[in-house]
Amino acid sequence: xxxxxxxxxxxxxxxxxxxxxxxxxxTKNIQAYYDEFLNLIKTSGIKYDHAxxxxxxDVDPKTFFGQGKVKELLDICDKxxxxxxxxxxxxxxxxxxxxxxxxxxxxxxxxxxxxxIFRKAAVxxxxxxxxxxxxxxxxxxxxxxxxxxxSQQRGGISIGGTSVKSGPGETLKExxxxxxxxxxxxxxxxxxxxxxxxxxQRKKRIQAHIPLICLIGYTNAGKSTILNTLTKxxxxxxxxxFATLDTTTRELFIDGKKKGLLLDTVGFIQYLPHNxxxxxxxxxxxxxxxNLLLQxxxxxxPEWQSHIAVVQEILAEIDVxxxxxxxxxxxxxxxxxxxxxxxxxAQEYQPQVFINATKKDSIAPLIAYLADxxxxxxxx
Numbered sequence: 001x002x003x004x005x006x007x008x009x010x011x012x013x014x015x016x017x018x019x020x021x022x023x024x025x026x027t028k029n030i031q032a033y034y035d036e037f038l039n040l041i042k043t044s045g046i047k048y049d050h051a052x053x054x055x056x057x058d059v060d061p062k063t064f065f066g067q068g069k070v071k072e073l074l075d076i077c078d079k080x081x082x083x084x085x086x087x088x089x090x091x092x093x094x095x096x097x098x099x100x101x102x103x104x105x106x107x108x109x110x111x112x113x114x115x116x117i118f119r120k121a122a123v124x125x126x127x128x129x130x131x132x133x134x135x136x137x138x139x140x141x142x143x144x145x146x147x148x149x150x151s152q153q154r155g156g157i158s159i160g161g162t163s164v165k166s167g168p169g170e171t172l173k174e175x176x177x178x179x180x181x182x183x184x185x186x187x188x189x190x191x192x193x194x195x196x197x198x199x200x201q202r203k204k205r206i207q208a209h210i211p212l213i214c215l216i217g218y219t220n221a222g223k224s225t226i227l228n229t230l231t232k233x234x235x236x237x238x239x240x241x242f243a244t245l246d247t248t249t250r251e252l253f254i255d256g257k258k259k260g261l262l263l264d265t266v267g268f269i270q271y272l273p274h275n276x277x278x279x280x281x282x283x284x285x286x287x288x289x290x291n292l293l294l295q296x297x298x299x300x301x302p303e304w305q306s307h308i309a310v311v312q313e314i315l316a317e318i319d320v321x322x323x324x325x326x327x328x329x330x331x332x333x334x335x336x337x338x339x340x341x342x343x344x345x346a347q348e349y350q351p352q353v354f355i356n357a358t359k360k361d362s363i364a365p366l367i368a369y370l371a372d373x374x375x376x377x378x379x380x
Contacts, residue, residue, distance in 0.1 A: 012047040013083035013106075016076065019053040020089045027270075032303045036269075037088040039220075044116050050080055063102065064095040070102055077103045086113060090271055093142045111138055111273040118276065126194045129187050134279040136187075140180040195285075202289055211260030211375045213252065214287055214322075216315070217296035218307035219267030222329040224248075225357040226296060227264045230367070247286065254371045260291070270310045277317065284318055291375040293324040294366075299342050299354070300333035308349065323376065325351050327366060332356040 019034040027033040034053055041048065052073075056065060063070050064087075076082065084106045085099070091109040099107045115135050122128040205212065215223040231250035252262040265287070266280060287293065295311055297304050308326070315321075326349040331339060339354075346352060353369050356362035 015048040015084045016050045016082045017048045017086045021055040029302050063098045130279040134275040137275040211291040213292045214263045214290040215294050219269050221296040221298040222357045223296045268314050287320045290322050293322045294327050296327045299328040300330040328354045329357050
């Protein structure tokens with residue numbers, strides 16, 4: 001087949017992706033974890049040439065992989081002229097640095113991958129600021145132990161257009177660390193001003209006794225689709241990870257009566273970088289003022305139980321304890337026998353509803369629950 005003429009050829013670095021089954025990973029279905037990794041790769045828009053899926057029993061503190069496995073990876077990289085390696089696991093700064101030295105490639109880990117997706121998905125000023133803080137915090141950790149290059153004393157450096165003057169005897173590493181700290185504080189001040197605006201809006205809502213219902217859940221569980229179906233919103237709802245980062249609030253009407261406000265939040269994922277959780281705490285603080293949480297679960301995913309656990313762990317980390325309903329979504333993707341098995345396995349998660357969020361009639365169980373629901377302060 002002849003290649004069309006006069007068409008631009010899009011070049012991408014020769015890339016190897018590595019899915020890892022580590023001993024600490026409690027996922028029962030490792031293929032589901034690999035599929036999630038591939039979905040992260042797809043969402044990030046990474047074009048890869050080679051894929052490798054391996055089991056790691058013991059994590060080496062220096063290189064993550066053992067010496068034998070590192071040698072195998074080096075042979076693969078040399079043979080295929082690999083320029084970039086993307087690994088499904090979070091690495092320490094030391095591990096990432098040593099792997100780059102050994103493999104002679106640029107190495108990206110799970111944190112890099114998720115941060116890249118968040119950077120591309122952030123739309124609002126607040127969302128962009130939160131992602132930038134998380135990125136700077138991550139990059140700051142990569143400064144530690146950079147060796148001779150960062151230990152050399154320089155006259156002054158410029159990062160991102162911002163000049164940083166050095167003091168007597170200050171190393172490049174110290175100046176770059178100081179730059180990151182200054183930049184992070186600048187962005188945090190911006191977030192504080194945005195936070196004050198949100199607090200003003202929140203006070204007005206509370207004074208008006210308007211209930212707040214928050215959608216939470218694992219990424220790609222269908223939260224935005226539920227928001228769209230219930231409120232006729234036009235929020236982006238795609239079958240990909242982290243399609244929506246920015247919180248969206250819409251008025252919720254049930255049977256023609258205003259029930260309150262419905263808020264969509266960023267999706268969670270296992271091994272979510274801690275810096276991202278910290279950065280998004282200002283947004284997730286809205287959960288502290290919720291009257292009801294709707295935890296949306298993709299019940300067609302074989303790992304739905306572990307996804308529930310991930311969300312519960314993050315809620316505990318940000319200290320959120322609120323009335324909660326388990327919303328099992330995408331029930332239409334299961335055959336009748338699978339639906340029966342699901343409902344049996346889901347008995348411990350109460351209260352619960354089973355829905356298909358894409359259709360108004362199939363979301364009726366959730367609408368019925370919300371129609372009967374009353375905030376706790378109204379009950380007392």
